[in-house]
Amino acid sequence: MEELSLILIFLFVLFLLLGSGVWIGMSLIGVAWIGMLLFTDRPVGDAMATTIWGGASSWTLTALPLFIWMGEILFRTKLSENLFKGLSPILWRLPGGLLHVNIAGCTVFAAISGSSAATVATVGKMSIPELRARKYPENMIIGTLAGAGTLGLLIPPSITLIIYGITVNESIAQLFIAGILPGIMLALLFMGYVTIWGVVTKKRKIENIADQTGDMKDVVQLIPVVLLIVGVMGSIYLGLATATEAAVLGVIGALVISGLQGSLTRETFMTALMGATRTSAMIAFILAGSTFLSLTMGFTGLPRTLAEWIGELSLSPWMLIFALLAFYIVLGCFLDGISSVVLTMAVIEPMARNAGFDMIWFGIFLMVAVEMAQITPPVGFNLFVLQDMTGKDMAFIARAAAPMFLLMIVAVCVLLVFPELATYLPSVMMQG
């Protein structure tokens, strides 16, 4: 009984710190500290310093800032301008027309930038005015952006996937490769939806001519970036490079592309570098807090108890997965993707392993779950970004995003029926 009240105090402190707006990294360290006081007699400070130093100086972490840096460099090239013009000549003929550019644009952009919100903002900035000018319905413009924007978490190199890999000690290279097919599947689901919508409403016929924008010259502009992404992922898949090494190749490639395009100046170089420094410091701090919190969690016995409890319930994998899905969507009302992964893994990991899930597969599932949280009200980051950009109210945006949400549930079901979608490619890749 005393054990239980200690756990309750521990959880209360956790929610108090996080909820009152204490920075997430600080909250994690603070609650871990208090947990250590409650559950052990160990010297807390020394345990903290050793754990945090060990976690922060780990080599596996180095992929993180490098991929962020690559994204920051590409973000400042002409890529975002080229994206709309370059994709529309390829896609405008499809039923549903230029709405496909939103999805394909987000998919490409997701590959270079690990962040959902940045993906939505960048693609939306170009496509919203163009699509509005062509009288596409507002709810479709917003819905496709909100949905496809979340692909950033799934399509490699995804920052959140790196975090997951570090937290549960699974190969980042394998996770990246595992994300490819499910990411493409989700993109195709979105595009299929737009296509069906296009056929039903006969949208294509009306705007055919006005839709033409850009020509093959603009398509060619996109090739270097696509080659870079394929090269980075290919080198991982073929076992030629580790995730970190591939990231450095990505940084070098990004610098070359931006140099050739003439957008590499001293100023853009420094802004990109400092941006990467900030983002990776923010994430590293959260990770540092979470390694310390994991240590404490071990002492609380919470993860083991929960794993055993779930084990005794002997839920079917379907029920368990949908319970977790609901859990992450609720959590996503308060926390961003990275924080919810980092905060929960210490407890969820033993449970997932105990339930017999393949941890690579589970990582991919988790990404879809966290993505869904990003487009659910009241707090979905992609929704906020879209609210700022379109000036529509939250209810409208959430309704526009709802079909995408349902498609993601379909994606989770497909992943459950065909787990090979995530596990096949990693199983045949060369080990680097």
Added chain:
Amino acid sequence: MKPFFVRLDQYLIRLYLIGGYLAAACLVTIAILVTVSIVSRLLSIYVPGLTEYSGYAMAAASFFALAYTFQSKGHIRVEVLVSRLGTMKRWYVEVWCLSVASIVSVLLAAYLAKLAYWSWKFEEHSEGSDAILLWKPQVLAVVGSVLLAICCVHHLVKCLLSRPQEIESIDGRA
């Protein structure tokens, strides 16, 4: 605020920025170290300790940038509740948050310093192939965490000295 505080404020902000630049330099160092490891592997030359050095550079990059990131509102927090409060309540919450942040960051800096001190005292060596004295990279983390502690206390004091209407919250995305 008094001119003295204004000037101190500016100096401190510059100090954090220097930390940011050092962190950026560490990030570039990581990229160079990894490039060296790729090239040396292609040439079948063995360079010992590269992975360990990258790890230390990673730790240094993270810690050096903490204060700079804090100053530029890069650390994320849950904003749902805070953003709905009135000015006065918001000031109290801000003081609370900054107090927690100050305590945590001071503890972190103190115990990392202790860790580095014992590594130095016992001449602890890394277990990796680099076998360097561990206190050397640890000192970098200590410097970074001290910067963060200064930064948190700085903002706490600044918040306490300002009137509730003047506070600009250090908010992030979350």
